[in-house]
Amino acid sequence: MTNGLSDTLVGWRRELHQNPEISGLEFQTTQKIRQWLSEADIAILPLALKTGVVAQIGQGDGPVCALRADIDALPIEEQSDRPFSSRNPGVMHACGHDIHTSVMLGAALLLKEREASLAGKVRILFQPAEEIFTGARQLIDAGALExxxxIFGGHNAPDLPVGEFGTRSGPLHANVDRFEILVNGKGAHAARPEEGVDSIVLAAHIITALQTLPSRAFSALDSVVLSVTRITGGNTWNVLPQQVELEGTVRTHNTAVRALVPEKITRLIEHIAAGFGAHAELRWHAGPPVLVNSAEWADFTKDVAAAEGYRVHDLPPLMGGEDFAFYLHHLPGAFVNIGSASAFGLHHPRFDPSEALIAPAARYFARLAQETLHKLQA
Ligand SMILES: [Zn+2]
Ligand SMILES: [Zn+2]
Structure with a gap:
């Protein structure tokens, strides 16, 4: 069965990889997952979802444990040169969600074989739109957690070798917030700046001052990252533009620290702008919250990983975001990392994770779910 399972899952992964779909538009992907589950006689729950699938294995009144895979791809042109590389121009599974989907399909097949002996039910969430942080909430709203x-989920980790496993109890992924700043000066001829208010020079002062927030307004232990990632303003060489737009992101792990950031940015930019006789406005877009693993279940994922032969690490907190965090605001559980040994990182056009992780990870998640049901019943 082992080689057969591995071949099946690698085949499915390659089919998903060749046909990636961006967040929220995973229609063919949803169809394929439904088909593969149905062919294995695995029940699909009748939830009202535009994309994504929720399957369930087991019966009776016992406890329910959930496993989650994400299924969406990214707007990236693939450069991996693999024979199974993307056939959709400009779209690529560059985060390995094709791998995650095949892993959880494998877990579903293995759990189906053991269905009669399960001490409850395992629900498997194939979640859309992780990359835009809306998919988890869609599944929650549709009743997938009832x-x-x-709940458990996992991500491949390109910086870990295959066979290695990492997680931690407490905060693992960061609060992810996006901001825009509109800097409004007064347009003028570039040769006569005194007739206007230079929004470009003002934007430069704001960018520099923003970098003092993590270092001067918060403790070094607060782990605040602030990055300005876009500057848009002006369209020629001899005109000072009226407006400059800035965009960027703030990452934190502490909810109280996160709550302080918008007011500190607002105070800083309003006063700098006022000093120039101009106006600056913050637009704040809150993203997924910090992903907090329950200590009990994070430890349990590590115990099962060690028993499955993984080399287990305690990870430091990560500054990236993961919308699995929304589930953990409703339920206990844990999110884990499994080594995928790619020379190029997540979201890189040459990202190329090892397929050798797929079958062992499928066995791992099947065992994790099965043992979780026993633990819940005990
Ligand atoms: Zn990603
Ligand atoms: Zn991802």
């Missing part, structure tokens, strides 16, 4: 006691 009756569920514990």
């Amino acid at each position: 009756g569920v006691s514990v």
